[in-house]
Amino acid sequence: QAIENQLKICGYRSNMDVLALYLARLGLRSIPSLSQFRRLRYLWINDNKIQDLTFLIKNYSLTELYLNNNQLTDVSGALKHLCSLQILFLHNNELKNLGKTVKELKGMISLKTLNLFQNPLAYDPDYRLHVIHFLPSVQLLDRKLVTPRERESALHLFNPKRAWVMQSIAFGQRGETALGTTVGSGRGTQPARRPVMPSGHEFGNNTNKVPFEDPEDAVLVRAMTRSLMEFSSVDWNKVGTCQERRLKDKAEEPPEKLTVQFR
Template identity: 85%
Template sequence: MAAAATAGAQAIENQLKICGYKSNMDVTALYLARQGLGSIPSLSQFRRLKYLWINNNKIQDLTFLIKNYCLTELYLNNNELTDISGALKHLCSLQILFLHNNELKKLGKTVKELKGMRSLQTLNLFQNPLAYDPDYRLYVIYFLPSVQLLDRKLVTQRERESALHLCNPKRAWIMQSIAFGTRVDTSSPGTTVGSSRCTQPATRLIMPSGCEFGNNTNKVPFENPEDAVLVRATTRSLMEYSSVDWSKVATCQERRLKNEAEEPLQKLTVQFR
């Protein structure tokens, strides 16, 4: 363990010399990749560190990052990490995070650790055991909505919709009801109730027996073509608009000067499909 810590400290010192940093406050980037490191000493002295490469090592523990709040890019791929709980959640400024090709097994715990990263846009988790979960990609997309590029593939709007249906079907039904003007009974998902704006339920015509398509005696599924038009019209969403002629509404001053009872407003309501 002491030898591993010494190797990490030596690697850091070499990088500081190569980059010509004069003080710890000047250090904004450290490249410690591909050096066979099993552990790294605390980097808390580098308070302005923004870019850190530790990929292709043998890292199993991330406690050395506990005070590097300014990190925006972190490359931890190709290591031996099995758990990141409690190690990264304080990195709220992180925009790029590479964790692929490690040994992360628990999808829920891993995603929970990353939830507070509101600026996270690029994330790699492939080649971890957790990535073999059948709902892995949609789960990550739902709980980490800021991510735009997941496992080198752009997140699409269709994937976001599928993730919502998978992880929060109740909210998905509510959003669908708002979009199509219907109210959803959330007590039993999948049951829709007609819009409250509809004063009367639409009357559906039943197709007469013997009038199906392909019948030699009829070219339309109804004996009367107007019935077909009515059926098509009544299946559309009902819309209602109301308007008032405000020019006939008395102002506050006119109301005070007049002692007459006001006539009820005339409201024009139009419904159409």
């Protein structure tokens, strides 16, 4: 009855015309299937007594969904198909399992705004960082902007291996040196073997072009004209902070740096 009244108020002539439904603050405990509204994009069901969301099974076009202030205890299997959602309000419900709730929302790659506060799951000590890490598209969480520092902290907490790799890579640059450049760590490095240029061929000499007897020589010459890609990494755990350096009496040895070159 509430849905029919809303359709009359809005003057919709057919189900395909329905883009928005406002069913908030009606004391509803359940809602019949809304699958007939295939183009429904905006849905307000907040401030009711809803306990399950099975009526949303075929509303794939939803972009904004307001489910706050209800009696939801679990959303597993009810929302993961809503891949177009951009705004989702679930605050002030009874959601308890943080892992299951976040897993349900993982497929929402367009989700920008999410509210989960005033749920039991929000009292998890790592709640905010958990959501930020596993739902990277979210930019506004519980009415607070997600900061780069929070994303970095979440990465260190939930994916320390990747965080270590990103931290250990000091820089990447294009090397202008030839293959004979020293390659290796910063201490006790050995010069790499320098390829010998085939006789009778010089770079930039357009008047003296001697055909190569060995095709591999031609490949070598072409390779020598290309620039190198050089990556260096440092173990930052062994590099002292500014305060540690000031407290030390003796000079600190330079950190060991590993440099790798490739084409």
